[in-house]
Amino acid sequence: MSDLEQRLLNDYQRDFPLIARPFDRIADDLGSDTQTVLNELASLFEHGKVSRVGPVFKPNKLGVSTLAAMSIPPAQLDVVADQVNGFTEVNHNYEREHRFNLWFVAVSADQQQLAMALSAIENATGYAVMSLPLVKEYHIDLGFKLGGEKYQKSKPALNQQTEGHDFDPLQDGPLVAAIQAGLPLVERPYLTIAEQLGLAEQDVIQKISDLQDAGIIRRLGVIVRHHELGYRANAMVVWDIPDDQVDERGKQLSAQDDVTLCYQRPRKPDWPYNLFSMIHGKNRDEVVNYIERMAENLGLDNTPYDILFSLKRFKQRGAKYFDKERAAAS
Numbered sequence: 001m002s003d004l005e006q007r008l009l010n011d012y013q014r015d016f017p018l019i020a021r022p023f024d025r026i027a028d029d030l031g032s033d034t035q036t037v038l039n040e041l042a043s044l045f046e047h048g049k050v051s052r053v054g055p056v057f058k059p060n061k062l063g064v065s066t067l068a069a070m071s072i073p074p075a076q077l078d079v080v081a082d083q084v085n086g087f088t089e090v091n092h093n094y095e096r097e098h099r100f101n102l103w104f105v106a107v108s109a110d111q112q113q114l115a116m117a118l119s120a121i122e123n124a125t126g127y128a129v130m131s132l133p134l135v136k137e138y139h140i141d142l143g144f145k146l147g148g149e150k151y152q153k154s155k156p157a158l159n160q161q162t163e164g165h166d167f168d169p170l171q172d173g174p175l176v177a178a179i180q181a182g183l184p185l186v187e188r189p190y191l192t193i194a195e196q197l198g199l200a201e202q203d204v205i206q207k208i209s210d211l212q213d214a215g216i217i218r219r220l221g222v223i224v225r226h227h228e229l230g231y232r233a234n235a236m237v238v239w240d241i242p243d244d245q246v247d248e249r250g251k252q253l254s255a256q257d258d259v260t261l262c263y264q265r266p267r268k269p270d271w272p273y274n275l276f277s278m279i280h281g282k283n284r285d286e287v288v289n290y291i292e293r294m295a296e297n298l299g300l301d302n303t304p305y306d307i308l309f310s311l312k313r314f315k316q317r318g319a320k321y322f323d324k325e326r327a328a329a330s
Contacts, residue, residue: 004030004040009049014219016053018205018212020188038185041222045185051225051317052182055208055217059134062176062216064114065107066133067265067276069100070125077102080125081314089117093315096236096308100130100271103236103308104315132265135274136246139254139262140218172216175207182223225316233287233309234280238273240304246275252298253277258290273306284309 001009007030017025027034044050059065072080077095084093084104093104106121108114118129174197183189190208191201199207211217241249246264253275254262261278281287288307295301 004032004036005044008037008040008044009222009224012053012222013224014221016221018190018209018220020190020201020205022189023187034187038187042185048225051223053185053222054179054182054220055211056219056223057176057180058215058218059137059140061214062172063107063109064111064133065105066114066118066131068104068106068118068121068132069130069271070102070104070127071100072102072125072127074101080127081312083125084121085315086124087117087121089114090315091317093313094234094310095312095314096310098306098308130268130271132268132271135264135266136250137263138250139259172207172211175204175211179208233282233284235278235287235291236308236310237277237279237291238306238308239275239277239300240272241275243274249298249300250275253294256294258294272304 008026011029012026016022019025021034023034023037027037030037041050041053045052070080070084081093081095081102084090084102087106089106089108090104091107093102095101096103106114106117108117118131122129175193178193178196184192186192188201190204193199194201194204197204208217208220212220239249250262250264253259258279258281259277260280261276263276264274265276267274279287279291281290287309291307292301295303295305
């Protein structure tokens with residue numbers, strides 16, 4: 001990668017400027033010019049290295065979500081995955097190494113709509129869905145250090161209650177619908193959004209700032225696609241932790257440099273694991289070695305755990321919380 005490309009990917013995954021001309025600020029920081037920065041980001045997007053420049057929302061702050069799994073005969077996996085992909089509620093869908101071999105994330109406006117979507121997936125595919133909704137979040141980041149000194153891993157989200165602005169679907173829904181897929185790559189992106197919504201540019205900037213302060217927007221910046229950047233070994237490590245130790249272990253795992261996700265989810269009759277962590281690496285051996293060292297260092301090597309490597313990515317996009325037309329009508 002060129003120095004400009006690497007710094008754009010590494011340095012601006014969070015703390016994206018909330019000013020009228022954010023790309024001017026970035027260009028100044030990088031010793032470049034605004035049009036070159038915009039062209040470079042457009043090229044990164046075109047080549048799949050960046051999914052968007054925009055927000056990552058805190059789970060269950062402005063909608064509801066769940067991680068779901070299905071056990072599909074291998075010969076039927078591609079067909080079923082394609083059926084699951086057809087549901088707009090599904091934003092991530094992966095094959096993983098396990099008896100439960102199809103894993104997807106579903107997001108909806110409320111619990112009723114989510115339950116209806118999962119039921120519809122079961123009816124369409126003919127296979128049961130195991131839903132594992134979030135119980136407690138310890139760390140959700142999915143940022144990647146790609147070189148340089150500016151990148152910082154976000155702090156683990158140990159406080160579940162955030163003071164300040166409460167999400168109002170009528171007031172905030174149209175803005176979320178406008179930015180959930182990313183900011184426009186233009187010199188004044190907030191002005192473009194403001195014109196779409198009939199607002200002033202500064203009002204859009206302030207509303208985004210309020211959503212950040214409230215923890216509804218987890219981070220705002222360049223959202224990279226890890227597979228295209230060489231992080232091809234994606235492992236979901238699931239742990240069977242005694243219930244009275246989950247908080248302690250969740251905090252410990254969250255503090256590890258290479259853990260990008262950590263959260264508690266419910267056990268099920270045929271699923272004994274209650275703590276989930278995600279590890280990304282350049283290759284399988286690197287990830288396995290890291291997990292083994294981490295387990296030993298944290299005294300978890302005798303704790304039952306399983307490693308579910310992803311084998312095939314069927315779908316990956318940002319969550320769609322609000323439909324633009326529906327939000328505008330409301």
